[in-house]
Amino acid sequence: MRRFRFTIIAICLILSWLAYADLTLLVRNTKPKKVPLSIIEQHGPPQEWLIITGAYRDLPEAINMSGTMDIDSFLVPLKSTPDSQVTKLWVETRDPEILSALKTYYFELDNDEQRRRFAEQHDELFYGRTTVEGMLTSGLVANSNRDKLIKLLKETGVPVPGDVTFVSEGKEPNRWRGFFFAIIAIAGVLKLARDIKKEASSS
Secondary structure (H helix, E strand, O other): OHHHHHHHHHHHHHHHHHHHHHHHHHHHOOOOEEEEHHHHHHHOOOOOEEEEEEEEEOHHHOEEOOOOOOOOOEEEEEEOOOOOOOOOEEEEEOOHHHHHHHHHHHHHOOOHHHHHHHHHHOHHHHHOEEEEEEEEOOHHHHHHHHHHHHHHHHHOOOOOOOOOEEEEEOOOOOOOHHHHHHHHHHHHHHHHHHHHHHHHHHO
């Protein structure tokens, strides 16, 4: 019985921590903050949920995250100027138009000249200015994913600055998960307290 109670306490503590992490994230990000990429490059992101403006795509430098032909996302570099040499922000995108263009670019064209002409024909998509809304990678799981992304970039020979930022396009804070975790944690504590009180009264 004592071991069971310790297990319940441990589960409640974990759920409480998860609830705290989700709810504080939600409080910090009640709505997305619009910020130019140049500001992020200079001062870092002001919060997790962002609308990033003034960014230029560089699709020929995009990274296939799966490493196979079965692709559902690409890691795309965003730059504040088209000729910037160092990328401080990468966006994970599942945009169908970008996925289709990059699959053609990487897997259906035979040589660099064909790829160059294809990129020129789709200049706005490959190099155009864009606005991206999404969430920074944050939290324990996300930090682990961030480390994997940094490793992936380094393995492909991409220079990675220490203040590199990763954004998941289209993602936003979960508005209900934190409340759910909190309710389950409170319910567990109340049940444990009730069981202890019941046991004490019967002894």
